[in-house]
Amino acid sequence: MSEQPLVTVTIDGTQVQVPKGTWLVEAAKQIQREIPVYCYHRKMGPAGLCRICLVEIEGMPKLQIACNTAVTDGMVVHTQSDKASDGRRAVLELYLVNHPLDCPICDKGGECDLQDYAMAYGQGYSRSVDPKVSKPKAVDLGPTIVLDEERCVVCQRCVRFDDMIVGERELVLKDRGVRNIIATANGEPYRHNYTGNVTELCPVGALTSKTYRFKSRPWDLRRTETTCTQCPVGCQMHVDVRVGVVQRTMSVENDDAISDGWLCDRGRYNVGFYDAPERITQPMYKRDGGWVQIGWDDALDLWATAIREACAVNPASVGVVGGGRLTNEETFVLQHLFRAKGVANLDWRAGRQRQASPGRNAGSLVDLESCSAILLVGESPAERAPVMDLRIRKAALQKGAKVVRIASAERAYPAPIPSTDVATVAEAIKTVPKEAKRIAIVWDGCDGELATSLLERLPADAEILTYISGEQPNARGAEAMGMLPFGKPGYVKVESGLGAAEMFAAASDGKLAVLSIFGANPALYRADFAPASFTVVSDLFMSETAQLADLVLPAKGPFEKTGTTTNMTGDVLPVNAAHSLETPADALSDLEMIVALAEKLGVELPGAEEVDAAVIRHLAKPPEDFTLGDARFGFEAREKKKRGKETSFEVVVQTRIFAGGGTSAHDARIAELCPLPAAAISPEDAAEIGVSTGDYVDLVPLDRGADGALLGVLRQAQDDNPNHNVGRDLLVEVREGMPRGVVALIGGLPDSPANLFDGANVSVTNIRQTAEDPAETVGAPA
Amino acid sequence: MPVVKVLTEGIGEADLRDIKVYRDRGGYKQLKRAFTEMKPADVQALCDKSGLRGRGGAGFPTGKKWSFLPPEIRPRYLVCNCDEAEPGTFKDRMLLEETPHQVIEGILLGAYAIESHHAFIYIRGEFKRGYEIFMEALAQARKAGFVGKNLFGSGFDLELTVHRGAGAYICGEETALLNSLEGKRGEPRLKPPFPAVQGLYSKPTVVNNVESLAYLIPILERGPEWFSSVGTERSKGYKVVSISGHVQKPGNYEIPLGTPVRELLEIAGGLRPGRKLMAIQPGGGSSACIFEEQLDLAYDYESLQKAGTMLGSGAMVVMDDTTDFVRAAFNLVRFFAHESCGQCTPCREGGHWLERVLHRFLENRGLKSDIDMLARVSHEITGINLCPLGDSIEPFLASVLKRFPEQFEARVARETVRA
Numbered sequence A: 001m002s003e004q005p006l007v008t009v010t011i012d013g014t015q016v017q018v019p020k021g022t023w024l025v026e027a028a029k030q031i032q033r034e035i036p037v038y039c040y041h042r043k044m045g046p047a048g049l050c051r052i053c054l055v056e057i058e059g060m061p062k063l064q065i066a067c068n069t070a071v072t073d074g075m076v077v078h079t080q081s082d083k084a085s086d087g088r089r090a091v092l093e094l095y096l097v098n099h100p101l102d103c104p105i106c107d108k109g110g111e112c113d114l115q116d117y118a119m120a121y122g123q124g125y126s127r128s129v130d131p132k133v134s135k136p137k138a139v140d141l142g143p144t145i146v147l148d149e150e151r152c153v154v155c156q157r158c159v160r161f162d163d164m165i166v167g168e169r170e171l172v173l174k175d176r177g178v179r180n181i182i183a184t185a186n187g188e189p190y191r192h193n194y195t196g197n198v199t200e201l202c203p204v205g206a207l208t209s210k211t212y213r214f215k216s217r218p219w220d221l222r223r224t225e226t227t228c229t230q231c232p233v234g235c236q237m238h239v240d241v242r243v244g245v246v247q248r249t250m251s252v253e254n255d256d257a258i259s260d261g262w263l264c265d266r267g268r269y270n271v272g273f274y275d276a277p278e279r280i281t282q283p284m285y286k287r288d289g290g291w292v293q294i295g296w297d298d299a300l301d302l303w304a305t306a307i308r309e310a311c312a313v314n315p316a317s318v319g320v321v322g323g324g325r326l327t328n329e330e331t332f333v334l335q336h337l338f339r340a341k342g343v344a345n346l347d348w349r350a351g352r353q354r355q356a357s358p359g360r361n362a363g364s365l366v367d368l369e370s371c372s373a374i375l376l377v378g379e380s381p382a383e384r385a386p387v388m389d390l391r392i393r394k395a396a397l398q399k400g401a402k403v404v405r406i407a408s409a410e411r412a413y414p415a416p417i418p419s420t421d422v423a424t425v426a427e428a429i430k431t432v433p434k435e436a437k438r439i440a441i442v443w444d445g446c447d448g449e450l451a452t453s454l455l456e457r458l459p460a461d462a463e464i465l466t467y468i469s470g471e472q473p474n475a476r477g478a479e480a481m482g483m484l485p486f487g488k489p490g491y492v493k494v495e496s497g498l499g500a501a502e503m504f505a506a507a508s509d510g511k512l513a514v515l516s517i518f519g520a521n522p523a524l525y526r527a528d529f530a531p532a533s534f535t536v537v538s539d540l541f542m543s544e545t546a547q548l549a550d551l552v553l554p555a556k557g558p559f560e561k562t563g564t565t566t567n568m569t570g571d572v573l574p575v576n577a578a579h580s581l582e583t584p585a586d587a588l589s590d591l592e593m594i595v596a597l598a599e600k601l602g603v604e605l606p607g608a609e610e611v612d613a614a615v616i617r618h619l620a621k622p623p624e625d626f627t628l629g630d631a632r633f634g635f636e637a638r639e640k641k642k643r644g645k646e647t648s649f650e651v652v653v654q655t656r657i658f659a660g661g662g663t664s665a666h667d668a669r670i671a672e673l674c675p676l677p678a679a680a681i682s683p684e685d686a687a688e689i690g691v692s693t694g695d696y697v698d699l700v701p702l703d704r705g706a707d708g709a710l711l712g713v714l715r716q717a718q719d720d721n722p723n724h725n726v727g728r729d730l731l732v733e734v735r736e737g738m739p740r741g742v743v744a745l746i747g748g749l750p751d752s753p754a755n756l757f758d759g760a761n762v763s764v765t766n767i768r769q770t771a772e773d774p775a776e777t778v779g780a781p782a
Numbered sequence B: 001m002p003v004v005k006v007l008t009e010g011i012g013e014a015d016l017r018d019i020k021v022y023r024d025r026g027g028y029k030q031l032k033r034a035f036t037e038m039k040p041a042d043v044q045a046l047c048d049k050s051g052l053r054g055r056g057g058a059g060f061p062t063g064k065k066w067s068f069l070p071p072e073i074r075p076r077y078l079v080c081n082c083d084e085a086e087p088g089t090f091k092d093r094m095l096l097e098e099t100p101h102q103v104i105e106g107i108l109l110g111a112y113a114i115e116s117h118h119a120f121i122y123i124r125g126e127f128k129r130g131y132e133i134f135m136e137a138l139a140q141a142r143k144a145g146f147v148g149k150n151l152f153g154s155g156f157d158l159e160l161t162v163h164r165g166a167g168a169y170i171c172g173e174e175t176a177l178l179n180s181l182e183g184k185r186g187e188p189r190l191k192p193p194f195p196a197v198q199g200l201y202s203k204p205t206v207v208n209n210v211e212s213l214a215y216l217i218p219i220l221e222r223g224p225e226w227f228s229s230v231g232t233e234r235s236k237g238y239k240v241v242s243i244s245g246h247v248q249k250p251g252n253y254e255i256p257l258g259t260p261v262r263e264l265l266e267i268a269g270g271l272r273p274g275r276k277l278m279a280i281q282p283g284g285g286s287s288a289c290i291f292e293e294q295l296d297l298a299y300d301y302e303s304l305q306k307a308g309t310m311l312g313s314g315a316m317v318v319m320d321d322t323t324d325f326v327r328a329a330f331n332l333v334r335f336f337a338h339e340s341c342g343q344c345t346p347c348r349e350g351g352h353w354l355e356r357v358l359h360r361f362l363e364n365r366g367l368k369s370d371i372d373m374l375a376r377v378s379h380e381i382t383g384i385n386l387c388p389l390g391d392s393i394e395p396f397l398a399s400v401l402k403r404f405p406e407q408f409e410a411r412v413a414r415e416t417v418r419a
Helices: A024-032 A081-097 A113-121 A155-168 A197-201 A266-268 A296-313 A328-340 A366-370 A388-400 A423-431 A448-458 A475-480 A498-509 A590-601 A608-620 A662-666 A667-671 A683-687 A709-720 A753-757 B020-022 B031-037 B040-049 B062-067 B091-098 B100-113 B128-143 B176-179 B210-215 B216-222 B224-228 B262-269 B302-305 B325-339 B343-364 B369-378 B392-402 B404-407
Strands: A005-011 A014-020 A056-059 A076-078 A145-147 A173-174 A182-185 A208-211 A220-228 A236-242 A243-249 A282-289 A291-293 A318-322 A344-349 A373-377 A402-405 A419-422 A438-443 A463-469 A514-518 A535-540 A550-553 A563-568 A572-575 A648-653 A678-681 A696-701 A730-734 A741-744 A761-768 B077-082 B116-122 B159-164 B205-209 B239-245 B251-258 B278-279 B315-320
Touching: A005 A024, A005 B404, A014 A024, A014 A266, A014 A438, A024 A145, A081 B343, A081 B369, A155 A173, A155 A730, A197 A208, A197 A243, A220 A572, A243 A266, A243 B278, A266 A388, A266 A667, A282 A296, A296 A318, A296 A514, A296 A535, A296 A590, A318 A328, A318 A498, A318 B020, A328 A344, A328 A475, A328 A514, A328 A590, A328 A608, A328 A648, A344 A498, A366 A388, A366 A438, A366 A463, A373 A388, A388 A402, A388 B325, A402 A423, A402 A498, A402 B343, A419 A423, A423 A448, A438 A448, A475 A608, A514 B100, A563 B278, A572 A608, A590 A678, A590 A730, A648 A753, A696 B369, A753 B262, B020 B100, B020 B128, B031 B100, B040 B062, B040 B100, B040 B216, B040 B224, B062 B205, B077 B100, B077 B176, B077 B210, B091 B100, B091 B128, B091 B210, B100 B116, B100 B159, B100 B216, B116 B128, B116 B176, B176 B205, B205 B210, B210 B216, B216 B224, B239 B262, B251 B262, B262 B278, B262 B315, B278 B392, B325 B343, B325 B392, B325 B404, B392 B404
Parallel strands: A005 A076, A318 A344, A318 A514, A373 A402, A373 A438, A402 A419, A438 A463, A514 A535, A535 A550, A648 A741, A678 A730, B077 B116, B077 B205, B116 B159, B239 B315
Antiparallel strands: A005 A014, A056 A076, A145 A208, A173 A182, A220 A236, A236 A243, A282 A291, A282 A550, A563 A572, A648 A761, A678 A741, A696 A730, A696 A761, B239 B251, B278 B315
């Protein structure tokens, strides 16, 4: 962007220099002059609808709107003159003619722009004596949002957000004149990954979150600024607590570098699990097949003894998995302790992702906006790193970037975001405009071969920026802190221990004595998971993995501890314990557990200052010698499967923001948001096997390899647990643009071990038409 | 004098809807001449020279409007605004229904002048009959080779697309019209950018009124001097005026601009016997009234503006002493409140507020303080709206409040009852 020359404008007697073309309303902000606005938004520009930002400009006979007036050199503006004040007063009176004035019961009361402006600029009475127009006060727009039509000031910020920022265009303005209302297109539920933002954009109390409605008054909330750790983007957020419970989270307005001012719905709404009744509140020990509650001292003794004994025989029989959900400090101390005991089997990679640090060419989130082509490899960033996906959408919607998805089985982007789907890297290269100066690759960290071949074949003269949108929030920090079998802190090469997959294999062979798992749930995702002779799990809930463990430790969640986290682009961000949040008395942070364990093991840990210094030192050093799909991360070439029989499909597991197990499975406030177990196939395949959207099917896994290992595991899972309805009763979605021979399943749903089918070949059987009521067997997990 | 027959020539005498009749009377000759003998710039120059001003309401010089098109960006679009819905106006409807070929020829000439290869006409939804007539005429014109590829062998392709409105007054505002034409909600756009730079489908676009475009034909035929020789210094040429209300012969009359209002009244047959003139709305529902003592005003853009009202679309509504001005004011305010798209606040809230208050007056439940409030609020909502609709509420209301306060006072409730 070319630099605009500076111009000088005088606002209320104060001169300010701003780049030519700056909106007057922004110029005023620079000298702390408030010009009230409703429809204008910094990220969306002027709309010219609310007419509250009236100012007097010398030389112009009529009052002008400051939002759509670009400053010119020598412009003299009065925001407080009689004429401007009177105009504003008149407009405010109009706003209140039909407003219900139900401030005492309105969630927005106390932080409402209508209330505040009416106090600051209004006249304090109304000349209107007629009855107000009455409208519905609790319109259910979808699973997250309720609309009070009477309070709505029709600023259309929400409608414009859906159009300009998200591109989904689900919210629309209906009817006209004084009967204008916000509604959803065709009355469909308002449902995408960013809906909660409209409650913040709404200047009044019209759009409210179901999770926060009537829960608190703003002045009763204790606010803490922290980093969201639901995904690796690391959006800055406010956590608002009242009566010891997280009531809501809010975006941080000036967080331009990371979140761009937005939050996704997972980050915003999945905060109700801290006081879930099923939270683990005491250490649990499995004795004679049943769980008993024990004290921390006993728990630490059991754990330390197991480690001490195993290390005395062979440190290679001890392993640690996790770290991607811990803070940098916790991870550093964790690996320090175990490496001090001679343990080299350390890996954060409990899921499918192999690599989190992009190494050289790493781009920042802001850089995405200036890329002329954005290539998406692997899983959809809309589900893995939603707020980064908003940047991709911004680049496409506002700056004309070309979005290309390679071998994607995902739903298409909404129509306003032009995106191209291609099957191979070769085709992707062809779609990249020749003149592209900056190209971004956004990869899910899974298929290394695909990423490497793409990186190699892009034009040499273009600047390539790489991004890894991963599964765990602090995976990059865990890598940098040395939770890798082949690398100590700072990626310093060491003789490699076992990776997670190898540890599970060793456990399965009875060769792993002690396995400690921190904030990870491999049993949910991996068919190859097996517990060791003694398995310890630190978690907030009795996860699928915890149920298979011997000792389960009650951990603290991200809003309950303090430290730092590293996001996908390498920014080190603060994690702050929320003020006045009530935590189960016996829950410890992973750091506290590790420190206590170290004491029992007689290992001296570095002091806090030393840890901080180490964290900074190792994170400051970018891993320049990696590229995407680096061989060190141990990528296994995925075997290319050919479709055998007509009814044989390869399973692709896809992330949905609310299906990720863990905290979203234990949050009653958002139960409605959890998707149903579903199977998506291409229209061609659907026609061939005779299914349509809304039908139900079963999937039967065909043997994965010669030994039929997968099939064995699944059958066993089914026999052990009758509720483990392996591949049964999946809701069919016929999805346009999907490749043939693929069936896409939603990963991470508890009690739907479709997770375990990743990469398997299955056949679709037992097709039931919608008419046959499958309600008894299918339903959203409670 | 002063009724003339230019655009109205032949109406009522011959079936001008038949292309053969229209051509026999010289129709499409100017179109052929333009395409075969003139460059687009020549047509533009003639229009500019004639001093033709937009006949839709704003009165902006047509040639000047065309000159705002950025020279380098293509394609450009010409859109003919046939969403005539201003209360009191019915001239475009007559042109559409009685002489559709003249409308087509005008559009094609305008499109050629601005080098647009795709023109559109947006026809008011309620003009069902006019639409059918126009479609029939368009089929005839297409068959005759006046619309489509390589017109008159000039190599110039020109398509004409017809779009019907769905009944919203606001779609007569040019940017709302463009939104509606694009299939969007019909609400005015924030300007800048202006349509000439970013109009239909974000391309440079000119929106011209039916009557403005139709006048291109006689201007080409008889020369710009013929047109500019009549009228006043800045209001040139002729205008079709729709005269309605309390006159004996309401209808469309074509007159030279600058004709005194008194004469227009006479043309329309004058008042009914024994009636006294109370007020005239000279430029449609959005204009302020003029009164008996102003009958010598010249009917042109400047004179009316100077008198605090406007010529608008050329709709003269005459009101005699049988008029209930409270009801008339309510009627118009209700119309504007009903037609407000509602996107911007003063118009949405203010219009509705005033409507409710006036409704109370109709029921003799006005408050004394309301009279002052009506004047103040209608004034406060004026000049701060995104489009001119909100500004259309005040003029009539304010002029009758001032002139006939006794009619409002008579409807104040005897005992003040809180509504």
